[in-house]
Every structure is written in structure tokens, then in C-alpha cells.
Amino acid sequence: MGAKRRVNANSEGPSYQAGHHPAFLLPYSPPKPARERDITLNTMTDEAEVNTHPERPIQLEKFLSQRATERWCKRLSADYPAAEYWLCHEARILQGFQRDPRYAARFIGVDLDRNVLISEAAGHPLTHWLATPVGQLEHPFQRSSDLVRLILAALRALAHLSRAGLVHGGLRPDLIVLRQNDKYQIDFDSLALIDFGVARNSQQRIEKPLFIDLASPDAAYLAPSMREAIQRDWQTYAKLVGESGKSSWYELSETARQQYGSVLLPDLAINNLDWRVDLYALGHWFKQISLHRIDYFKDAHQEILPALVKKMQKPVLQGGFTSLDACIKAFEVLEVDDRLLTITEAPQTSGVFTMQPTPVLHPTLGLRPTATARGEEEFAPSSLGMTRREAKQEAPSGRGRLLGMGIGLIVVAAVGAALLSSKEQHASPDQPASTAALPIDPTSTALAGSTASNEQNSGEPPAIAPESSAMAGLQLADLRKAAEGGDPAAQTQLGLRYRKGQGVTADNVQAVAWYRQAAEQNHAEAQAYLGFMYMTGRGVKKDFAEAVRYSRLSAEQGNGTGQYNLALLYLAGRGVALDKLEAYRWMKKAAEQDNSARARLAELRQMLSPTQLAAVDKS
Incomplete structure (x- = not known):
């Protein structure tokens, strides 16, 4: 070949x-x-x-x-x-x-x-659909009926592959593609897989150890049997190249690694695995989606659906499914809503973030790339009826599993780095592929100064307005009293608590109402928050003109979040004419306060000519 x-x-x-x-x-x-x-x-x-x-x-x-x-x-x-x-x-x-x-x-x-x-x-990949709001829903599968339809579509695809003697080995949301029909509804029958990099069957067996980093958080979806097979295969390879006792790519010497391209091993353990490893992977991803509250069609769904998904990851002797057909039948008996969702805006697919464990291409462990931490419960998209912070409160788990889904494919906060943090932010569907970006949610990002990660990454204190930091420590009753008395900092913090469901039931409409009161008093932080809500359609109808207005009011007062989001609006041409130069100007201002903006600024520089850059830098 x-x-x-x-x-x-x-x-x-x-x-x-x-x-x-x-x-x-x-x-x-x-x-x-x-x-x-x-x-x-x-x-x-x-x-x-x-x-x-x-x-x-x-x-x-x-x-x-x-x-x-x-x-x-x-x-x-x-x-x-x-x-x-x-x-x-x-x-x-x-x-x-x-x-x-x-x-x-x-x-x-x-x-x-x-x-x-x-x-x-x-x-579009499932990861992109999970970041696409639909009406009042965070994504098309927030309703349990549509989640059941999605699971059945994936299981039927898996059964088809299995009948053909094929084991996929790497099922992940980033490579499951679904399209819309002519009525703008998701066509579940259209499900297709766009990557078969580690698939195998009896005719096309794998003859090299899988180049997968089992220590990566992104490898959590791999079944225990598959992980063991990969380790055994590396042990076989190591013995063949004269380095017995080693069991991974990272332990091998440079000389042993250099032989990887020429060595073929026809009897690898990976070729003996069956459909169970694929069912385990699907169970892992769908478990993340169904962990938290979603819009259940039937009360029984709330208990049965997570239980069936969990069963997908169990061995037969521990109560797991005995066959794919049995698994499919178990989901088919669930009664589903006949109402189909109409999706007027599809996600814009430019690149697809690969959630598979990334191979290490360097000779030493010191250069090994680090994976974003994520927690297992973090995969659940906020679409499940929770904000990322709400998910953190209800299911406190360490950040360590999905990209995280940040994959915690997907992150809700606890995929706080998550497979799918569709609720906190969403890239508008028709943004240019090369410039698509997510607006900064002031309540959950480093620019708002509310996350510890900013302190860790930049070594600088959070950028919280002095009056806001003082109000943040107040008891809810005292904060509400101050807010009702007209204090804009208190109003902003009360809106924030409603936004995140801290001490109150999460309510974006209430959050917008309090943000607005503070924004009308020219409070820069509240204006940034309100601009974000208009930008993403949370608690208020999406309105890019209003998003621009409030983001600009905030940005002109020096608020980094407002500057960042205003730059994104110019970059996408939302609410204003598309203007990369203006986007660069505002991003440059935001970059003076935050590392994330600095990284985005470097990208914007690639879009401008030297002449344009010189003109902007002088202005």
C-alpha cells in the first residue's frame, strides 16, 4: 500500500x-x-x-x-x-x-x-447539536422523548455494524453525524459515523497496537476490556522489540518507537473484542446527558431512562444486556411524545473537536500534552435543564473527565469543562467557519473574574468590580434588600444568583430583570451580563442589536467581558456590520485584562494584513 x-x-x-x-x-x-x-x-x-x-x-x-x-x-x-x-x-x-x-x-x-x-x-456532529438551542430548550435532545430517539438511532447503527462483523472501537459524539429533513427536524434515520480509525472486522484486522493514551481523561469512554487489550498489545509489541515489561508507548525508548511503523502483529488482543465495547462507549456518553434534570415526557422516564443507560455499561454477569437486540427492545418500550421539534437554525460546522485520546508525538514524558480536566458528571449538557454552575452544585465531582467533556464531546461545569457546555455559551449557527467563537458568559468565565482558573492561568487576581466583590458575600436576604433599595452592585449580584441558581431557583428571566435595573444605572458589569443574555437568548428573546448596545456600554467603561463579546459581535457581523478591524480593536482592549482574550487576539491577527495591523495598532 x-x-x-x-x-x-x-x-x-x-x-x-x-x-x-x-x-x-x-x-x-x-x-x-x-x-x-x-x-x-x-x-x-x-x-x-x-x-x-x-x-x-x-x-x-x-x-x-x-x-x-x-x-x-x-x-x-x-x-x-x-x-x-x-x-x-x-x-x-x-x-x-x-x-x-x-x-x-x-x-x-x-x-x-x-x-x-x-x-x-x-x-452536523452530535457535539454541535448539543450546543444548539431550540426554542426554550438548550439543545434538540433536552426532551426525554428526543433523547430516546437519539439513543435508539445510535443503537440501531451499532447493531447494523455488529451484524456486519465490525467493531467500531471509538464511538464518540464528535463523530456521530445527524442531518435535518426538509421540515427542519432532525432525521434520526440519517445517523452516520464519519470516522472509523480504529474499527476492525475479520477481513480488516488491526496489526499495530492502538496509538491511544489510556491515561488521558478523554479515554474514559473506553470499556475496561478494551483498555486491557490495548495494554496487552503494547506488552506484546515491547517484547517483540526487545523491551519486555513495558506496557505503553510512553514507556518505550526512542529506538522502540521508531520501529512502530514497520512492525505488524496479526494476533493482537484488540481484534478479539466485540460489540460490548461499543455499547459501553455509547452508555458512557448518554449517561453524561441523562445524569441531570431534563424535560421528562413521562415521570417513569426520570427513573427508567438513566437506569437503562447505566445498564449499557454493565457486564452481563452484573445485570448488563445480553445482546444489542435486547438493549434496543428495552428502549423501544418507552413511550415517547409524538411532537417533533422544528430546528430553524442548524449549527455551523467548521472544525470538529476530537474527543479521542490524543497520541503523544514526543520522545519524553515531559512533553506529553495535558488534557483538560473534567468530571464524569460534567458531560451533561446544560440542556438538561441546568446551568453549568447548577450542575456543579447538584453533582459535585472533580473536574477530570470530558473536554474535558471538558467531550466534561463533550461541559457542564462540574462538561465545567464539559462535553457539552451548551447552556453557558453557544456559537451562532451562521458565523463564518473561520471566525466562529463563543461569547463570554460573565457569570462563568475568567473575564468576569469568577473562576479560579483565571487566577491559576494568569497569576492575576479576578477582575471583579470592588463593589461587586463586597456584595457577593452578603446573605440572600441582605442582598435582596440592598437590590430592592436600588443598589446597582446588589442588583447585579442578585441577578447573578438567579442566573446560577445560588440560594434561589434558577431563573434567567429574573436574572435579566435585575441585570436590567443595574444596567440602566450604567453599571458596567450588569451591562456586560445583560449583553450576554441578549447575545445568547437566555431569559430574553435573542436580539443582537441589544447585545451590541449593552456590550458597547460596558466595553466603553473598560469592562473586559463587554469588550470581548463586542469584538465577537463585530467578528460575526451580528447586530453590526462585520468588521474585523473593529473586532481586533476591542479584542486588543480585552487582552489587556485576560489571557483568553490574548489568545483570541493572536487568532485575529492572522486575519489581518500587515498594513491593517499597523493602522490599528497606531490608532
Whole structure:
């Protein structure tokens, strides 16, 4: 395979050959600078993630072909060990779906010179849907009926793969794609998988130890049996290359690592696993979604649905499902609402944050990239009827599991870093792919000074207005009395408590009402909070013109949150004409106060010419 450096596409598509770089397959030629290419919207955390490394090991991007078909470009880093082997392996797996393309992206081709694989599948990843508000809901699956439909769609896809003798091995929300029908409703029958990097069947067995970091928090979705198999396979490899006793990539010497590309092991333990590892992975992700309160159609759903999801991760001897058909039937008996959701705004897919454990490409443990911490309960999207902070209070768990989902794919606060922190922030669907960004929620981000992470990252004290910090320590009764007496700082803090459900029932409408009273007294912090609420449609109808107005009032008083969000509004052309120069000006001001803004500012610099930068820097 390596000598030919070519894998033909199926009969319906063109071949993709090394040295041939057709524009209709890859519309970004010449390649973007590394800095620009590696800035990808992370829909599971509170901010756009900026990768400070030269290149991610795995990148997944969506684009349109000349025929307007939705395609996916999977790119492996030039340093990715045995990249050609893994791309060819995945290409062969995808080609196996030619006769029956259900549940899998259509293979288009692979370029071994550029370490790129192209496939085709219409729709948006589940991670992006989980960050998409629908009416009063945080995402399309907040209602238990729609969550049941989603689970059944995923289980049926898994059953189809299993009947074909295929074990996927890496099921995650970032590679499950769903599209809308002509009525703007999610078509559950359209579910497709866009990545088969570690899949295998009896014809296409894996012959190299899986290049997966089991110590990464992102590996928590892997079944115990799969983790054990990966370790055994590394032990087998280590023994073969003369380093017996070692059980992971990180323990191997540089000499042993260099042999990885040429060594093939046909009898790896990973090839003996079955559908149970995939059911475990699905159970892990859906458990995160169903952990917290959601809009239950039936009271019975509140108890039965989480129990069934938990059962997906149990061994048979501990009460787990004996077959996929039994699991499907258990969910099919749940009564669901006939009402279907209409989704007027779909998410904008630019890049897809990869939730799989990232391979380490460096020779020493000291250079090993660190994964964002997250807690297991953090995966639950706020869509489950809770804000990220509410989730933290109800299910206090350490930040250590999902990107976190920050994946706590997805983060609610406790995916506080979460698979899907869809409630705290949402990137508007029609933002330009290269500039999509999340607004800063003043109640939950470093710019508001309310998180300890800012102190840890910047070494500077939180940027809280003096009067606000004083009010923050008041008892609820005293705070309410001061707020009702007209104190804008107290009104802001009372709104914040309603926003986060601290001592009161969470109520965004009440939060907006108190923010507004303080904002009308020209309180900069309250204006930033109110601008965010208008920007994201929380407690008030989404209104970008109002978001701009309040963000500007706050920004002009020097509030970093208002400056940051005003910059995003200019960058996306929301409520104002799109203006990258103005976005840069405001982001530059915000960067004087916060590291997150500094990182975003570096991205904006890539979008401006030297002449533009010089003009802005002088102004």
C-alpha cells in the first residue's frame, strides 16, 4: 500500500491519488498557515479553543464539494506514527460499506502524501447539536422523548455494524453525524459515523497496537476490556522489540518507537473484542446527558431512562444486556411524545473537536500534552435543564473527565469543562467557519473574574468590580434588600444568583430583570451580563442589536467581558456590520485584562494584513 501511495474511491466517486490535489476535494490550497489552521471551535467548552501546538495530531474539517455535497477531511499530523498504515486501514473499512452505505460516511479517497482521508456525510456532529438551542430548550435532545430517539438511532447503527462483523472501537459524539429533513427536524434515520480509525472486522484486522493514551481523561469512554487489550498489545509489541515489561508507548525508548511503523502483529488482543465495547462507549456518553434534570415526557422516564443507560455499561454477569437486540427492545418500550421539534437554525460546522485520546508525538514524558480536566458528571449538557454552575452544585465531582467533556464531546461545569457546555455559551449557527467563537458568559468565565482558573492561568487576581466583590458575600436576604433599595452592585449580584441558581431557583428571566435595573444605572458589569443574555437568548428573546448596545456600554467603561463579546459581535457581523478591524480593536482592549482574550487576539491577527495591523495598532 505504501509503495502505491494510492487508494481508489468507491465506484461512485473519483480516486484521490498522491500528487493530485483536486480543488473540489480540498478547497484550501495552498495550505493555511499552521496558526490559522489549528484554531477550531470547541463546542463543548466555554471558549473557542486555540491550539498553541504547531499542529494537532488529528484534525477533522467539513467542506462542500463543487457539487455542494458535504464532505469531511481527516488529516493526520506529519509526525503521527504510522499515519499511512492507519489511513489505509480506515480507507479499507469505509470501502466495505459500498454495497450497504447505511450508518457510515461514503468513502471518497485518501492522499498518503498529505496524510488526508476524504469521506462524505451530510449533517452536523452530535457535539454541535448539543450546543444548539431550540426554542426554550438548550439543545434538540433536552426532551426525554428526543433523547430516546437519539439513543435508539445510535443503537440501531451499532447493531447494523455488529451484524456486519465490525467493531467500531471509538464511538464518540464528535463523530456521530445527524442531518435535518426538509421540515427542519432532525432525521434520526440519517445517523452516520464519519470516522472509523480504529474499527476492525475479520477481513480488516488491526496489526499495530492502538496509538491511544489510556491515561488521558478523554479515554474514559473506553470499556475496561478494551483498555486491557490495548495494554496487552503494547506488552506484546515491547517484547517483540526487545523491551519486555513495558506496557505503553510512553514507556518505550526512542529506538522502540521508531520501529512502530514497520512492525505488524496479526494476533493482537484488540481484534478479539466485540460489540460490548461499543455499547459501553455509547452508555458512557448518554449517561453524561441523562445524569441531570431534563424535560421528562413521562415521570417513569426520570427513573427508567438513566437506569437503562447505566445498564449499557454493565457486564452481563452484573445485570448488563445480553445482546444489542435486547438493549434496543428495552428502549423501544418507552413511550415517547409524538411532537417533533422544528430546528430553524442548524449549527455551523467548521472544525470538529476530537474527543479521542490524543497520541503523544514526543520522545519524553515531559512533553506529553495535558488534557483538560473534567468530571464524569460534567458531560451533561446544560440542556438538561441546568446551568453549568447548577450542575456543579447538584453533582459535585472533580473536574477530570470530558473536554474535558471538558467531550466534561463533550461541559457542564462540574462538561465545567464539559462535553457539552451548551447552556453557558453557544456559537451562532451562521458565523463564518473561520471566525466562529463563543461569547463570554460573565457569570462563568475568567473575564468576569469568577473562576479560579483565571487566577491559576494568569497569576492575576479576578477582575471583579470592588463593589461587586463586597456584595457577593452578603446573605440572600441582605442582598435582596440592598437590590430592592436600588443598589446597582446588589442588583447585579442578585441577578447573578438567579442566573446560577445560588440560594434561589434558577431563573434567567429574573436574572435579566435585575441585570436590567443595574444596567440602566450604567453599571458596567450588569451591562456586560445583560449583553450576554441578549447575545445568547437566555431569559430574553435573542436580539443582537441589544447585545451590541449593552456590550458597547460596558466595553466603553473598560469592562473586559463587554469588550470581548463586542469584538465577537463585530467578528460575526451580528447586530453590526462585520468588521474585523473593529473586532481586533476591542479584542486588543480585552487582552489587556485576560489571557483568553490574548489568545483570541493572536487568532485575529492572522486575519489581518500587515498594513491593517499597523493602522490599528497606531490608532
